[in-house]
Amino acid sequence: MxxxxxxxxxxxxxxxxxxxxxxxxxxxxxxxxxxxxxxxxxxKKAILGYSTLIDWAKVVQKEEVTAMVDVKVQPARGSGFDKVAERIYRFPEVKAVYLMSGAYDLSVSVEGKTMMEIGRFISEKLSALDSVLSTTTHFVLKRYKHDGIILDDEDDNDKRMVVTP
Missing domain, CATH: 1.10.10 (Arc Repressor Mutant, subunit A)
Structure with a gap:
């Protein structure tokens, strides 16, 4: 390039x-x-799209829940993790899928309206896949920084009083 x-x-x-x-x-x-x-x-598909980063926490009418799901899978014969990842990323609830090193194979970002909706997706769709051996779910409680952008940077100046001995 x-x-x-x-x-x-x-x-x-x-x-x-x-x-x-x-x-x-x-x-x-x-x-x-x-x-x-x-x-x-x-x-060349080097540029796949153009997007805008939105801090949805500041949009009252649009509240969604995000979960990061660690997924242990049985790789498919001949295609490894790729076919399994493809099957998972085709679900509309899935926003991102990454092949990871460590205890789990895939990290899956899932969005839904409620924790219950995400729970249903994991139990009824994701965990039901033959190649999925186990999952661990982590719910996002607050976003501080995303794609290099600090999301809650309102109070840039530290207003604490300086105390010296």
Missing amino acids: QEQEIELLQLIEKNANLEPSKIAKLMAVSEEEVRELLRSLEE
Whole structure:
């Protein structure tokens, strides 16, 4: 991959909302070159989409529960963990799946309206898969930082009184 492509990817990873004209200035290239690089990276599937990070805790009407589920699986013959992971990530409740080192094989991020809904998904769908040997569920209580962005950064200034001996 070219240095220009990597530079462009780093810029839009931090802010997917950057206009091609702004990117062109930052990279010291023409706007047309930026558009061509973006098109090329999208075709290569290096850019899979553009997303916005939202702090849903600040949206009262939209409260969801997130759980991280550690999953121990029996790998499929001939395809290892890939087929099992594919079966799991096709469920609409699943937001992310990662192959992990350690005691568990897969880490699965699941979202639902309630803890009960997530519990039903795990017991009725996820644990019911033949290749799933065991699960451990961790519910997210509060998000502090996501994708490099601090979510609760309102009180930036430490207002505690300095006390010296």
